Amino acid sequence: MLEIQNLRKEYGPLTAVKGLSLTLMPGDIFGFIGSNGAGKTTTIRMLATLLEPTSGTATLNGVDIRTNPMAIRRMIGYMPDFFGLYDDVKVWEYLDFFATIYQVPKDQRQNVIANVLSLTDLTVKRDAFVQSLSRGMQQRLCLARCLVHDPLLLLLDEPASGLDPRARAELKELIAELGRMGKIVIVSSHILPELADFCNTVGIIERGELLAFGSVDQVVRGIHAAHTLEIRLLDGIGAALDFVGKQPHVKAALMVGDFTIRLEFEGDHEAQAAFLASLVMAGHRVIGFREEEANLEDVFLKLTTGAVQ
Amino acid sequence: MAPGAWIRDNLRVYVGNAAAVRDFRTQLRGNRPAWIWTLYLLVLIGFALLFYSSNVETGRISISEAQRRLQLYYQSTTYLLAFLISTIAPALTASAIVSERQRHSLDLIFSAPVSPKYLLVGKLISSYRYVWMLLVLSLPVTASCVVLGGATWSDVLQAYALLSLHGLLFTAIALLFSTVSASVVSAFIWSYLTVLIYLGIVSGFGSASMGLMYLHRTTEAPFSIGLSPFLVARAAGTYMEIGTYHVPNLVLVALYTLFLCRLVLLGAASSMSPAGSRETLALRIQGLIGYGFASFLFACATVGTFNAVRGAFGSGRSSLVWPILGTSFAGWIVFVGLIVPFLTCYSRSAESKFQLDGTFNFRRLFRGTPSGGLPYLFALVTVSGLAAMLGALFGTGDFPPVRFFIILLWGFVLLFGAWSIGRLTSAVSKNLRTARTLHYGGLVIMWLLPLPFLAATGAFFGTGPTVWDAYPLSPVWQWSTHPMRTLALTLFMGITALGITYWAHTIEQQRAPAMRPS
Numbered sequence: 065m066l067e068i069q070n071l072r073k074e075y076g077p078l079t080a081v082k083g084l085s086l087t088l089m090p091g092d093i094f095g096f097i098g099s100n101g102a103g104k105t106t107t108i109r110m111l112a113t114l115l116e117p118t119s120g121t122a123t124l125n126g127v128d129i130r131t132n133p134m135a136i137r138r139m140i141g142y143m144p145d146f147f148g149l150y151d152d153v154k155v156w157e158y159l160d161f162f163a164t165i166y167q168v169p170k171d172q173r174q175n176v177i178a179n180v181l182s183l184t185d186l187t188v189k190r191d192a193f194v195q196s197l198s199r200g201m202q203q204r205l206c207l208a209r210c211l212v213h214d215p216l217l218l219l220l221d222e223p224a225s226g227l228d229p230r231a232r233a234e235l236k237e238l239i240a241e242l243g244r245m246g247k248i249v250i251v252s253s254h255i256l257p258e259l260a261d262f263c264n265t266v267g268i269i270e271r272g273e274l275l276a277f278g279s280v281d282q283v284v285r286g287i288h289a290a291h292t293l294e295i296r297l298l299d300g301i302g303a304a305l306d307f308v309g310k311q312p313h314v315k316a317a318l319m320v321g322d323f324t325i326r327l328e329f330e331g332d333h334e335a336q337a338a339f340l341a342s343l344v345m346a347g348h349r350v351i352g353f354r355e356e357e358a359n360l361e362d363v364f365l366k367l368t369t370g371a372v373q
Numbered sequence: 374m375a376p377g378a379w380i381r382d383n384l385r386v387y388v389g390n391a392a393a394v395r396d397f398r399t400q401l402r403g404n405r406p407a408w409i410w411t412l413y414l415l416v417l418i419g420f421a422l423l424f425y426s427s428n429v430e431t432g433r434i435s436i437s438e439a440q441r442r443l444q445l446y447y448q449s450t451t452y453l454l455a456f457l458i459s460t461i462a463p464a465l466t467a468s469a470i471v472s473e474r475q476r477h478s479l480d481l482i483f484s485a486p487v488s489p490k491y492l493l494v495g496k497l498i499s500s501y502r503y504v505w506m507l508l509v510l511s512l513p514v515t516a517s518c519v520v521l522g523g524a525t526w527s528d529v530l531q532a533y534a535l536l537s538l539h540g541l542l543f544t545a546i547a548l549l550f551s552t553v554s555a556s557v558v559s560a561f562i563w564s565y566l567t568v569l570i571y572l573g574i575v576s577g578f579g580s581a582s583m584g585l586m587y588l589h590r591t592t593e594a595p596f597s598i599g600l601s602p603f604l605v606a607r608a609a610g611t612y613m614e615i616g617t618y619h620v621p622n623l624v625l626v627a628l629y630t631l632f633l634c635r636l637v638l639l640g641a642a643s644s645m646s647p648a649g650s651r652e653t654l655a656l657r658i659q660g661l662i663g664y665g666f667a668s669f670l671f672a673c674a675t676v677g678t679f680n681a682v683r684g685a686f687g688s689g690r691s692s693l694v695w696p697i698l699g700t701s702f703a704g705w706i707v708f709v710g711l712i713v714p715f716l717t718c719y720s721r722s723a724e725s726k727f728q729l730d731g732t733f734n735f736r737r738l739f740r741g742t743p744s745g746g747l748p749y750l751f752a753l754v755t756v757s758g759l760a761a762m763l764g765a766l767f768g769t770g771d772f773p774p775v776r777f778f779i780i781l782l783w784g785f786v787l788l789f790g791a792w793s794i795g796r797l798t799s800a801v802s803k804n805l806r807t808a809r810t811l812h813y814g815g816l817v818i819m820w821l822l823p824l825p826f827l828a829a830t831g832a833f834f835g836t837g838p839t840v841w842d843a844y845p846l847s848p849v850w851q852w853s854t855h856p857m858r859t860l861a862l863t864l865f866m867g868i869t870a871l872g873i874t875y876w877a878h879t880i881e882q883q884r885a886p887a888m889r890p891s
Contacts, residue, residue, distance in 0.1 A: 076721035112484045116647050116725055134486045142484035148477040152399045164391035165485045209481070 065089055066111075066217055066248050070120035073106050073272075080106040082272040083120060088250070088265065090216070093243040095263030095280075096252040097364055103272040104252040105145065108219045111250070112142040124217055138166070141210030145222035147202050151195035155186060155205060158194055159212055166213035180208040184238065200231030207238065218242060218249045224258055236262050256360045266360065270368045284363055293336070295325045295343070296352030304348045311339055326356075385491070392482075392495025393502070400503065410510055417453070417514045424449050443523030448606045450515055451532050454508070455602035458540045459572060461507060463564040466500040466547035468557045470641075475557070489642040489652060493552070497544055497638070504540040508533060524606070531609035531623055538630040539602040543568050545637040552641040575600035582674075583607050593619075595674035599626035614677050615767075625670070632663050643741065648726030653741035657749060664753055665760035668705060672698055672764025694769055699777050702761050703848040706784040709753055710791050710820070714812040716746035717795030720805040727805050729881070732796075732874075743799075750788040754781065779856050780848050783863045787845060790870040791816060796877035800884065820846055 066088040073081040081103045088094050098104045109115040111122055113133035122129045129136050150158060156177055163173045181187045184204040189197060197205060203223065210218055220239070224232045240262040243249055253259050259266065260280055267277040276283045297304050301323055308317045313331035320326045329336060340353050400406060428442050470492075473479045482492060515533075518524045524532075547564040554560035578597035583604060586594035592611045599608035599622045611622045639656035646652045679694050719729045730737070730744045737745030738752060758781045762773050798811035823844055830840050841847050842858045845866060851859075 109480075112480075114480055114484055118725075134488075137484060137486040140484065142481070144477065144480055146477045148481045150395070150399075150476070150478065152402070153395060157395065157398055161391050161395045162481075162485065164389070164394070165482065165487050165491070167385075167486065170389075 066122065066124050068111075068120075068122040071107065071110060071117050071122055072119045073103075073110060073115060074118040080272050081110070081117075084269070084272075084274050085120075086267060086274065086277050088248045090246045090248055091243055092265050093239060093249045093251065093263045095259035095266040095360075096250055096269065097254065097256060097259060097266060097360065098252070098269035099254060099368060102269045102368075104269060105221055106272075107269070108142070108221050108250065108252060111217075112140060112219055113137055114142075138213065139216045140219060141213070141215035141217070142219045143206050143210050143221060143223060145225060147206055149194045149202060149205070151193070153194055154190075155181070155192055155194060155197070156190045158205065159208060162209045163212045168213055176212055180211045183211065183241075184208040185234070198231075200227050200234070203227060203231065203235060204238070207235070211242075216247060218247055220249065220251045222253055223251060224253065224255065232258060256364055260360045268364055268367050275367045276363065280360060284360065291329050291336070292356040293327050293329045294320075294352070294354050294356055295327070295350060297323045297325070298349040298351050299323070300348060301325070304343070307343065307346055307348065311342065313339065324352075386488075386494050387498075390491065390495040390498055392492055393498040396496070396499035397502070400499070410506075413457075413507060414510055417511050420453055421446075421450065421514045421517060440522065443518070443521050445523075446521070447515070447518035447523035447528070450518055451536070451606040452603055454511055454515075454536055455539070455605065457507065457511075458504065458536055458602055459543060459568055462500065462504050462540045462543035463547040463561070463568055465503050466496070466544045467551050467560040467564040469496040469500065469548060470551040471554050471557050471560045483645075489645040490638075492645075493548060493638055493641055496548055496551075497541075500544045500548075501541055504544060505537060508537060508540070528606065528609045532605040534623060535599055535605040535608060535626060536602055538627055539605075542630050542634050542637075545634040545641075546571070549637045549641045549644075553644050572601060572603070576603055579604045579608075586611065593677070594622065595677060596620075596622045596625035596629070596670065597674060598622060600629070613674065615673050629667070629670070632659075632666070636660055636663050647724070648742050649740045653726075654739045657739040657741065661752055661756050664705075664709075665756040668702070668757040668760040669764040671701065671705070672761045673767065675701065676765055676767075676769055694765065695771070695774055695777065698761060698765055699780050700848070700850055702758065702777070703780050703784065703846075705757055705761075706754060706787060707820070707846055707849060709750065709788060710816055713746075713750065713788065713791045713816070714795055714809040716749055717743060717792050717799070718802075718805055718808040718812055719743040719799045720802065720808055722803065723805040729799075732878070746795075747789065747792050750792060751785060754784045754788060758784070776856050776859075779859050779863070783848050783859060783866075786863045786867045786870065790819070790845070790866050790873075793870040793873040793877065794819070797873050797880070800877040800880040 068084055068086050071081055071084040072079070084103075084107060086094075096104050096107070106115065110117050111129060113129055113136050117130065124136055124139050127135045127139070150161075153161070159177045159180065160173060163176055168176050177190075178187070181190055184207055186201060186204055186208060189201060194202070194205065207220075207223070210220075223239070224235055227235060236258065239249055239251060243262070243264070251259060251263065264279060265277075266280055266283055268275045268283070295304070295308070301319060305317060305319055305325055308314055308325055308327055313329050313335050315328035315330055317325055317327035329339070331339070336355070340350070344350055424446055428446060434442075470479070473482070483489075515524075515529050519526055519529055546567050547560070550563040550567065551560045554563060575597065578595075579599070579601040582595040582598035586592070586598065586607075593614055594608075594611045596613045598604055598611055608622055608626070612619045613622055613625060614620075636656065636659060639652055639659060642652035643650065643656045675698050676694055679697075719727050721728060726741050727743065730742045732744060733747050734744040735748045738748045739745065762777070765771065765773065794815040795808070795812045798815060799805075799808040802808035802811060827841055827844055838855075838858060841851070842862060843865075845862070847862065848859055
């Protein structure tokens with residue numbers, strides 16, 4: 065379990081992270097959302113023990129990042145937003161280097177390397193030079209490097225940036241698989257659709273402050289208390305609009321086309337069903353009724369201003 | 374840490390170090406290494422043939438002349454090796470860490486359970502192994518000197534041992550600059566500059582020691598003869614007298630060089646570590662020990678030198694021991710000035726170990742934060758003074774004169790003054806780099822700029838009060854100055870330093886509210 069408590073980082077007059085607190089459980093894939101400069105990378109670097117927090121702390125399975133950074137490093141895999149690859153080595157040599165520094169026993173290294181290559185689908189590239197790999201393959205190699213010591217927590221900073229759609233889809237599948245393996249995965253990104261697909265927990269950060277945290281559904285519901293409903297009618301739009309405006313739970317309604325009404329509805333699904341029934345019973349000829357799904361992008365845009373520090 | 378764990382940890386660092394293994398694979402890959410070694414051997418063989426053919430002649434020469442020429446041939450070979458070691462070791466190492474930083478791979482390494490020591494030792498092994506390879510490759514050429522009679526195997530082995538020690542030191546120096554530099558070019562420039570200055574200083578000391586050795590006509594010489602790679606042929610087989618013991622200079626040079634290497638590597642490791650790290654603690658403690666040890670050895674060498682002079686000329690106890698020791702001690706204090714900006718300067722925008730945490734705090738002596746800077750400078754002067762007195766006492770049995778204690782007091786105040794300039798430059802600067810640059814600039818203005826103007830007065834050798842008495846560094850050469858004049862200078866410097874410190878404090882107080890985080 066990862067527990068972050070009041071984590072704070074100051075650079076002189078600038079506060080990069082302002083008292084961040086959250087808890088993640090094994091199997092959680094946490095999408096860390098924020099604009100560039102919001103504090104995502106600083107937080108991840110503090111968790112990776114590369115930056116010393118100004119105050120606050122984080123514990124992974126009870127081990128404190130401030131008091132026992134070496135023990136923490138054995139439990140995490142950190143993938144920064146740059147590759148940091150050695151061009152003049154072969155793929156297996158690169159992984160062997162990291163397996164050695166992560167103190168993987170010598171007699172197990174070849175097996176471990178074979179396993180992570182297989183997991184990241186790079187087995188055929190075992191003897192290739194790192195510089196000969198495509199960008200997507202290099203990204204997968206970075207992920208393979210993070211896995212050589214079987215970490216509990218994976219810190220992935222902008223893992224999909226610069227990847228083509230196919231490589232991005234493969235990476236998403238790989239991360240989802242890691243979540244299923246029981247690892248805690250923190251993925252930072254500002255490309256929201258890619259996070260919503262496979263993250264079961266998200267946090268939105270701006271100016272170092274965590275503005276929202278929870279499951280994707282909780283975060284969306286938390287921001288959008290009212291649902292947006294769209295009703296399509298065969299005819300009689302004027303009368304229907306009058307009728308809709310007088311119904312309970314309807315906050316606002318407006319005509320958006322010749323035969324379409326969009327309204328803000330504050331009730332739950334039971335109330336929605338009752339509302340549809342009353343509409344039909346009143347003789348309005350409904351040919352479409354749907355709830356517009358609010359997504360992370362809406363929530364993000366609503367919560368943040370895009371300002372950086 | 375339990376002894377078993379300590380041994381395991383160290384074995385992991387020195388045996389099978391991942392950084393060294395990876396570099397080894399890349400260093401030996403392809404045809405390039407074979408071509409480089411071939412070229413290297415061709416240069417060595419070409420030089421040997423050229424030198425030999427220009428010195429050997431057919432006809433009659435005396436045996437002693439032939440011996441002299443063959444010895445010259447051997448010495449020239451060692452000069453060439455010294456040159457190659459001094460140029461190749463920094464070249465192999467200066468980019469080691471800085472290129473990792475530019476490639477962003479340092480973060481990957483330090484997010485693993487790896488200490489700075491592990492990485493630095495790995496890089497040191499990578500480069501030093503290559504230096505060793507070059508030394509081994511040169512053996513056929515030096516072996517020809519033995520076969521021809523210019524040297525014995527013992528000479529050659531001692532010279533190689535000394536050369537390999539110097540190679541290790543130059544590798545460590547380049548590694549330090551590779552760690553602290555922002556670019557590969559600056560790492561190269563600073564590495565070569567430092568090696569060059571070091572060679573200039575130790576070659577000067579070494580040549581003086583060699584002169585004394587020839588004067589004395591024995592193999593006794595101060596250990597400084599072995600500090601220059603260019604004098605290894607002369608240093609082989611010499612010894613230094615410490616008290617009544619004859620200690621081989623090879624042993625002293627090995628101790629000195631290995632200790633210096635350790636300090637340099639600790640400096641590199643400390644720069645990669647947070648405040649209060651084990652590396653910083655070790656650097657501070659061992660820096661004090663090393664500085665004291667160097668002062669002690671220097672005092673022993675000074676006494677030994679004058680004993681040698683006395684022996685050569687048959688004169689009585691030299692009255693020059695304390696003047697030389699006193700002025701040299703003052704020189705050692707000025708030398709400390711080079712590191713003052715690193716101990717003093719701070720910045721609010723820097724990482725936590727360089728942020729202002731007070732003015733003077735003895736409890737932070739070994740922590741590496743700015744408030745421990747002045748206590749550490751005072752500790753250096755104290756340890757160095759005590760060690761120098763002990764060394765002289767050991768050799769002469771004389772207690773130091775009052776003037777030595779006045780110079781000691783001057784040393785404290787000089788470094789206090791240097792420290793106060795650093796406080797001022799930090800208070801007015803936006804970042805650490807600017808503060809340090811201004812600090813060095815301030816020291817140059819205070820310590821070096823007056824020299825040409827004072828020299829123009831022509832009063833340098835005057836016995837009465839002169840304008841030179843107001844020069845902050847005058848005790849470095851003016852032992853004969855009246856003690857009261859040195860005391861007056863010290864008092865003036867102390868009051869000025871207090872004023873600068875107060876000024877810096879006032880500026881800092883004014884800046885503090887504006888800099889407070891929102």
